[in-house]
Amino acid sequence: xxxxxxxWNAVAAWRWDMPDDDVCGICRNPxxxxxxxxxxxxxxxxxxxxxxNHSFHMHCIFSWLRQESSQEKCPMCRQPFKSKAQDAxxxxxxxxxxxxxxx
Amino acid sequence: MSSNRARRIQKEIADIKQDNLSQIIVxxxxxxxxxxxxxxxxxxxxxxxxxxxxxxxxxxxxxxYPFRPPIMKFDTKIWHPNVSSQxxxxxxxxxxxxWSPVLTIKSALISLQSLLSTPEPKDPQDAEVAGMxxxxxxxxxxxxxxxxxxxxxxxxxxxxxxSGGATAETIKQxxxxxxxxxxxxxxxxxxxxxxxxxxxxxxxxxxxxxVVGAFEYVGIxxxxxxxxxxxxxxxxxxxARLFNEA
Numbered sequence: 048x049x050x051x052x053x054x055w056n057a058v059a060a061w062r063w064d065m066p067d068d069d070v071c072g073i074c075r076n077p078x079x080x081x082x083x084x085x086x087x088x089x090x091x092x093x094x095x096x097x098x099x100n101h102s103f104h105m106h107c108i109f110s111w112l113r114q115e116s117s118q119e120k121c122p123m124c125r126q127p128f129k130s131k132a133q134d135a136x137x138x139x140x141x142x143x144x145x146x147x148x149x150x
Numbered sequence: 151m152s153s154n155r156a157r158r159i160q161k162e163i164a165d166i167k168q169d170n171l172s173q174i175i176v177x178x179x180x181x182x183x184x185x186x187x188x189x190x191x192x193x194x195x196x197x198x199x200x201x202x203x204x205x206x207x208x209x210x211x212x213x214x215y216p217f218r219p220p221i222m223k224f225d226t227k228i229w230h231p232n233v234s235s236q237x238x239x240x241x242x243x244x245x246x247x248x249w250s251p252v253l254t255i256k257s258a259l260i261s262l263q264s265l266l267s268t269p270e271p272k273d274p275q276d277a278e279v280a281g282m283x284x285x286x287x288x289x290x291x292x293x294x295x296x297x298x299x300x301x302x303x304x305x306x307x308x309x310x311x312x313s314g315g316a317t318a319e320t321i322k323q324x325x326x327x328x329x330x331x332x333x334x335x336x337x338x339x340x341x342x343x344x345x346x347x348x349x350x351x352x353x354x355x356x357x358x359x360x361v362v363g364a365f366e367y368v369g370i371x372x373x374x375x376x377x378x379x380x381x382x383x384x385x386x387x388x389x390a391r392l393f394n395e396a
Contacts, residue, residue: 072252073216075158083154111251114217122250 073107082106098129155215159185166256174259186211190259195267199294203302219249227301229294231271231280241275344377356392364391
């Protein structure tokens, strides 16, 4: 018997390749969801992994680092927060790069 | 901005409601759903003068939450060196300079609860309370307990009871031990002099400390703590010293 495919709809799911923790510690939304300011998850609202291996929505951690009281420390471990260079996501932006910040 | 904040606060309140273990309660303080003004409550930790009391905390959520800490103060009057006995203002680093956005209303309330177990009189919010804790811990404990009964609804009975482990027997033992310690503390004030010997002067209207001081000033022999008749000359010296002091 031959089957002729007349039409098909592709469906794909995606998720960030993240270790166990499921929500961003700052906004408490899931990593796969957005920070509290964005509407669409994905490349528009990426995650940022620190050298201390703690990650947050990029917009969330930037909002924190902009606060004077943060002393530019990771909210989890209070070590100076530096973004870890990752091959997969390309070049991680620097926190002081204002053009990368949402308005 | 404010709706995002409201969403996180809403989530936190739901999370607290689900958690029955910590026995922490948070509700909106006013009517409607104004998430900027909340009221929290927790129980006084066991083995402290606050045991059995329920403490209410006024919580104001700043517009920048969670990037700025919730502003908390005690609604329930409490006798504690790091809380103002007048206004309820709290001195706790995690609620000011050491705040982090990963902390929550619940974690902040748990920090407050643990502050009650670990008073820090060297970094006081209320100098009077801190001074009392440093100089007279027994009196501090007494007043703190009194206030817990009066303002936080703690039961008047012996603390320890009802916390699970304590039985009538252990409470009796505790009381006996406390009495023994008090006796010891009292005897220590006599600096090795015989109690009756000193008390004969105390009966004239001086305090123990003053009499012992006078004995030491005049250089009276302790005689190994035995009671004995003092020579008249010494008696004169001691009374003269006591009256000069008084």
